[in-house]
Amino acid sequence: MTLSSNSSASPRSLLIVTGEPSGDQHGARLLLALKEIEPNVQAFAVGGENLRKAGAGILVDIAELSVMGLVEVAQKIPVLLRAKNRILEAVRLHHIKTAVLIDFSGFNLRLAKSLKAMGVRIFYYxxxxxxxxxxxxxxxxxxxxxxxxxIFPFERDFYEAEGVPVTFVGHPLLDEARPQEDPETLKRRFFPGIAPSITKDGDLPFPRVIGLLPGSRASEIRYLYPRMLAAFDLLRTKYPGLRAVVPQTPHLNDSLFSPMESIYPWALDPDVFRRVPGRFREVTKACDLAIVTSGTATLETALLDVPMVVVYVMNAFSYQIARRLVTVPAIGMVNLVAGLSSDGRTAMPELIQEKASPERIFSEVCQIFSDPGRIKRMKESLARVQGSLGEPGASGKAAAEMARLLGWKKEDSLS
Incomplete structure (x- = not known):
C-alpha cells in the first residue's frame, strides 16, 4: 500500500498502533477480521511484518520502537517523538477518523491525547x-x-467500575494456531539424535529439553539471555544429556545473539543447542520446561502446557521506580491469571532483578526437575489459566463490535 496523499480518502480509513511483536500479531488478525466486514477498509499502522502482510501501510516499523524500562525509554525519546509526528502527519494526510491502539501504553496514551484533539475516535485493544x-x-x-x-474477564469488571465503555472479547492468543504434533515428535524435529522418553509407573520423563525464551526486544535479550545461557551451562553439569532450544523473534538479527553464545563450546553443537527463528510455538512445545522472560510469552507458554520459570531484569533505576508503582503480587501474566496459592505462592516461580542470577535460575530449575509432584501442580495451574482466557474468536468479536460502533455494514461498502 502506498502512503501518497489521498484527499478523498475512504471513510473506512483506520490507524492501528502497536509497539511489540505480540501486538503486531493481534493487530494483523484484527485487521483481517475487519476486512471480512468491510473489504474497503484502508489501514495505516505502526507495526511489523504481520500487519504489513495483512495489508496495512506501515508508517513506522516496531523494530524502531522496541524498548523496555524508564531509563531506556528516556534514551529513545527522539525516536518516539519522530514516530509520533509521522503518525499525526499521516492522520492529517489521509483524513483518518478512527484509531485502534494496541497495548504499548507509554507511547499510546500520549498519542491518544493528540489524536483526540484532532477529532479521532479511539478504540483501545x-x-x-x-x-x-x-x-x-x-x-x-x-x-x-x-x-x-x-482480553481478561477481570479487566472488564475493572473498567465497568470506572465508567469506561468496555467489551470483553477473550484472549487473541487463543486464535493462534498451535502445533498439532506431540512434544516427543517436536523434540526429534529439533534434535534428531535425542533418545526416546522412558517412563515407568507413571513417572514424568527425565528432563531432556529446556527452552530459553529471552524475549522479543533487543534490550530484554541483552539483560536476560546471558543469564539464561549461563544457567544452562550450569544445568549441563547436573544433567549432561540436557538440550536447550531458543525461539528467535524473526525481526531480531543473529548478531544480537551470537556474541553471547560464542563463549560456550556446546553452543556450536546442534545436537545440544539450537536457536530457531520464527517458530515460537513448535520450539516451546518441544520443551520439558522453559525459562521465560515476563510478558505475553508466559501466556503463550501456558497455552502450550509447558511449566516455566519466569525471569525479568531491567535497568536498576527503572526497577526501583517500578517496584514503587506496581501493586499486584506477581509480574508474570501467567501468575496474575492463575492467582496465588493458599500459602501466597505464585503458580510459576518468579526470579526478578538480582534474584534472576544464573545460580538462582539453576537452583530453581533443579528443584522443579527433582519434584514430579511440583511439576504436576504446575501443570494443573496451567490448565486453570487456559480455562480462564475465554473462548477463541477474540479478533472477530472485537472487529464486529468496532464495526457496529462505527456503523459499518457490508451493504454500505464503497465500490
Whole structure:
C-alpha cells in the first residue's frame, strides 16, 4: 500500500498502533477480521511484518520502537517523538477518523491525547495494565478512549467500575494456531539424535529439553539471555544429556545473539543447542520446561502446557521506580491469571532483578526437575489459566463490535 496523499480518502480509513511483536500479531488478525466486514477498509499502522502482510501501510516499523524500562525509554525519546509526528502527519494526510491502539501504553496514551484533539475516535485493544500500577491513569483513559476492548474477564469488571465503555472479547492468543504434533515428535524435529522418553509407573520423563525464551526486544535479550545461557551451562553439569532450544523473534538479527553464545563450546553443537527463528510455538512445545522472560510469552507458554520459570531484569533505576508503582503480587501474566496459592505462592516461580542470577535460575530449575509432584501442580495451574482466557474468536468479536460502533455494514461498502 502506498502512503501518497489521498484527499478523498475512504471513510473506512483506520490507524492501528502497536509497539511489540505480540501486538503486531493481534493487530494483523484484527485487521483481517475487519476486512471480512468491510473489504474497503484502508489501514495505516505502526507495526511489523504481520500487519504489513495483512495489508496495512506501515508508517513506522516496531523494530524502531522496541524498548523496555524508564531509563531506556528516556534514551529513545527522539525516536518516539519522530514516530509520533509521522503518525499525526499521516492522520492529517489521509483524513483518518478512527484509531485502534494496541497495548504499548507509554507511547499510546500520549498519542491518544493528540489524536483526540484532532477529532479521532479511539478504540483501545489489549488494555494498559492500569490495574497493576498507576491506577490514576484510568482517569486519562476515561477521557481519551471511546471504547476499551479487553482480553481478561477481570479487566472488564475493572473498567465497568470506572465508567469506561468496555467489551470483553477473550484472549487473541487463543486464535493462534498451535502445533498439532506431540512434544516427543517436536523434540526429534529439533534434535534428531535425542533418545526416546522412558517412563515407568507413571513417572514424568527425565528432563531432556529446556527452552530459553529471552524475549522479543533487543534490550530484554541483552539483560536476560546471558543469564539464561549461563544457567544452562550450569544445568549441563547436573544433567549432561540436557538440550536447550531458543525461539528467535524473526525481526531480531543473529548478531544480537551470537556474541553471547560464542563463549560456550556446546553452543556450536546442534545436537545440544539450537536457536530457531520464527517458530515460537513448535520450539516451546518441544520443551520439558522453559525459562521465560515476563510478558505475553508466559501466556503463550501456558497455552502450550509447558511449566516455566519466569525471569525479568531491567535497568536498576527503572526497577526501583517500578517496584514503587506496581501493586499486584506477581509480574508474570501467567501468575496474575492463575492467582496465588493458599500459602501466597505464585503458580510459576518468579526470579526478578538480582534474584534472576544464573545460580538462582539453576537452583530453581533443579528443584522443579527433582519434584514430579511440583511439576504436576504446575501443570494443573496451567490448565486453570487456559480455562480462564475465554473462548477463541477474540479478533472477530472485537472487529464486529468496532464495526457496529462505527456503523459499518457490508451493504454500505464503497465500490
Amino acid at each position: 489489549v488494555s494498559p495494565q492500569v490495574w497493576a500500577s498507576r491506577k490514576g491513569r484510568v482517569k486519562k483513559i476515561r477521557e481519551l478512549v471511546d471504547h476499551m476492548f479487553v
